[in-house]
Amino acid sequence: MVTRSYMSRREVEQQSFSLPVAILVPVAAIVLQVLLPRMLPRLAILDLPLIVTLFFAISRRNPIAGTVTGGVIGLLQDLLTNQPIGVNGMAKSVIGYAAASLGSQIDVENNATRALLTFGFSFLQSVLLYLIERRLLGIRAFHLLWLHELLRAAVNTVVALPVFLALDHWKHRE
Amino acid sequence: MEFLTRFKNAMFLILVLFVQAIALAVQVRSPVDPGEPDGRSVRLIRMWALATVSPFERVAHAVGWGLHNGWSDYIDLRHVRQQNADLKQQLTRLRIEQAAIAEDALAGRRLQALLAFRQQYVASTVAAQVIGTSGSEQSRVLTIDKGSRDGLRPDMAVITPDGIVGKLRDVFPTTAQVLEINDQTSGAGVILASTRIRAILRGTVTGRAQIGNLTADSRIKPGETVLTSGGDQIFPRGLPVGTVESIAPDPDHQPYTAIRIKPAVDLDRVEEVLVITGTQSDLPPMAQQDLAAAEAQHAADLSAERLPGIHDDTDSPPASAAATTGGPPAAPATLNPLAPIPVPHPLPSLHPDRFTSGSTPPASALTPGAPITAPVTAAPPVAPPQQNQSPQEPPRKPQEPPVSPQQTAKPN
Numbered sequence: 001m002v003t004r005s006y007m008s009r010r011e012v013e014q015q016s017f018s019l020p021v022a023i024l025v026p027v028a029a030i031v032l033q034v035l036l037p038r039m040l041p042r043l044a045i046l047d048l049p050l051i052v053t054l055f056f057a058i059s060r061r062n063p064i065a066g067t068v069t070g071g072v073i074g075l076l077q078d079l080l081t082n083q084p085i086g087v088n089g090m091a092k093s094v095i096g097y098a099a100a101s102l103g104s105q106i107d108v109e110n111n112a113t114r115a116l117l118t119f120g121f122s123f124l125q126s127v128l129l130y131l132i133e134r135r136l137l138g139i140r141a142f143h144l145l146w147l148h149e150l151l152r153a154a155v156n157t158v159v160a161l162p163v164f165l166a167l168d169h170w171k172h173r174e
Numbered sequence: 175m176e177f178l179t180r181f182k183n184a185m186f187l188i189l190v191l192f193v194q195a196i197a198l199a200v201q202v203r204s205p206v207d208p209g210e211p212d213g214r215s216v217r218l219i220r221m222w223a224l225a226t227v228s229p230f231e232r233v234a235h236a237v238g239w240g241l242h243n244g245w246s247d248y249i250d251l252r253h254v255r256q257q258n259a260d261l262k263q264q265l266t267r268l269r270i271e272q273a274a275i276a277e278d279a280l281a282g283r284r285l286q287a288l289l290a291f292r293q294q295y296v297a298s299t300v301a302a303q304v305i306g307t308s309g310s311e312q313s314r315v316l317t318i319d320k321g322s323r324d325g326l327r328p329d330m331a332v333i334t335p336d337g338i339v340g341k342l343r344d345v346f347p348t349t350a351q352v353l354e355i356n357d358q359t360s361g362a363g364v365i366l367a368s369t370r371i372r373a374i375l376r377g378t379v380t381g382r383a384q385i386g387n388l389t390a391d392s393r394i395k396p397g398e399t400v401l402t403s404g405g406d407q408i409f410p411r412g413l414p415v416g417t418v419e420s421i422a423p424d425p426d427h428q429p430y431t432a433i434r435i436k437p438a439v440d441l442d443r444v445e446e447v448l449v450i451t452g453t454q455s456d457l458p459p460m461a462q463q464d465l466a467a468a469e470a471q472h473a474a475d476l477s478a479e480r481l482p483g484i485h486d487d488t489d490s491p492p493a494s495a496a497a498t499t500g501g502p503p504a505a506p507a508t509l510n511p512l513a514p515i516p517v518p519h520p521l522p523s524l525h526p527d528r529f530t531s532g533s534t535p536p537a538s539a540l541t542p543g544a545p546i547t548a549p550v551t552a553a554p555p556v557a558p559p560q561q562n563q564s565p566q567e568p569p570r571k572p573q574e575p576p577v578s579p580q581q582t583a584k585p586n
Contacts, residue, residue: 033309064186067190086195141379
């Protein structure tokens with residue numbers, strides 16, 4: 001007799017990471033994010049913390065974990081800027097939640113899927129930041145530069161694929 | 175209960191967003207102290223975050239700096255002779271320029287003293303190295319390797335020899351954050367160099383510096399130099415800010431124009447900065463010495479330029495004459511600035527009349543009632559004072575023939 005279980009795809013393919021990896025990878029992403037523009041100013045368009053948030057969120061496939069991961073990484077990013085703390089925190093909380101929710105529905109091991117996810121969520125983050133700055137903080141001069149944000153999404157996508165492949169080595173399947 | 179279980183993920187997200195929104199509101203609402211832009215607790219959290227990241231930044235900076243220095247030292251050694259010659263040439267040119275500017279500077283200072291204007295000069299600076307950025311395009315903030323232990327305080331001006339960079343925002347014990355002039359929350363009082371129009375420089379969301387509080391003015395042209403005005407009490411007056419890059423109507427704030435400024439400093443590639451830790455109303459001693467030396471040099475240059483023109487050719491004996499008499503050669507006037515300066519002689523007039531200087535004999539030579547017999551001749555070298563000519567005498571008509579001096583000397 002075949003035993004049927006009612007575990008979801010998320011529960012079947014949930015992956016975890018060791019504590020050092022879960023802490024050091026986001027910290028390394030933030031440190032690199034503040035260092036790279038010093039060497040090459042154009043690299044400020046890159047968002048390594050977003051890539052790491054996406055990777056942990058779609059790998060864990062747990063919306064709450066994704067929310068926490070995105071929130072913490074975003075708040076750390078805010079602490080190093082002169083912006084009010086919470087701008088990136090809110091945006092990345094939503095990104096982490098959405099990526100984890102989507103990750104439990106589709107195959108996220110495929111590179112094409114990963115590229116589409118990264119591009120879409122990168123652009124979504126730009127829209128979220130625009131809404132937060134313009135609506136919540138009331139900065140009327142804040143404009144969404146569509147072309148620039150599309151370019152940012154494309155650059156993040158190109159960088160995200162090899163980063164995802166490198167980080168795959170630290171996954172623990174449960 | 176079932177509702178909570180079913181929507182626990184979404185409710186958790188809403189809770190997280192709500193908490194952060196409240197935190198945002200508290201930060202935005204709290205009054206901003208110029209010396210402390212963040213609240214005490216926010217500042218503490220930022221300090222912890224920066225303390226975590228800054229060691230990595232210092233190591234990366236030290237490694238990168240070492241590699242860069244090693245390579246650049248090698249390159250520099252190859253071109254050091256040419257560079258030395260260029261610098262000497264530049265120094266000579268700057269000395270000449272300095273001498274020319276010295277007199278204007280002194281005149282300016284005298285005028286400032288008359289107006290009781292208190293000019294602020296840079297008295298002391300602390301050199302610092304940039305070790306990191308904010309990592310965000312929305313936040314133009316640099317991290318430097320000096321902090322409150324080095325005497326830094328919030329709102330101190332940060333400059334380079336090329337121009338201004340920004341001001342200190344948060345200052346921690348060993349690090350500090352520099353808010354660049356192109357950040358959207360930044361501002362500086364500026365003045366356009368040639369038109370002397372005062373304005374406020376602000377950063378934009380896209381990381382550009384622009385003036386947005388001026389209406390259209392045809393006098394403002396691209397390429398005009400922009401300097402600090404000193405009105406913001408942060409940047410001393412007269413520091414270079416940049417040049418006007420473009421002028422266009424501001425679509426968000428009509429009828430104002432958006433005057434885009436190209437910063438004098440490449441803000442993306444700043445390596446070392448100077449933090450102005452003190453200003454004073456007098457020039458620093460070293461600058462005063464330089465100014466005095468420049469003034470002396472300028473005075474000597476002026477004497478050297480003017481003295482040869484004052485002397486007539488007949489006044490100074492030629493050097494050859496001295497040589498033939500066996501005496502010492504006559505020193506050129508330029509080498510003897512202490513010699514008395516002779517009074518210049520006016521040129522003789524071509525058509526002398528009764529108003530011509532020297533046409534009237536001196537009063538001592540006149541006898542009351544006697545006719546004047548002094549002929550009209552070329553003017554003597556030095557004109558005696560004309561005592562017998564009344565200043566109230568009405569001017570003659572132009573068609574009248576010239577009157578001889580004999581007529582003018584007759585008593586009425």
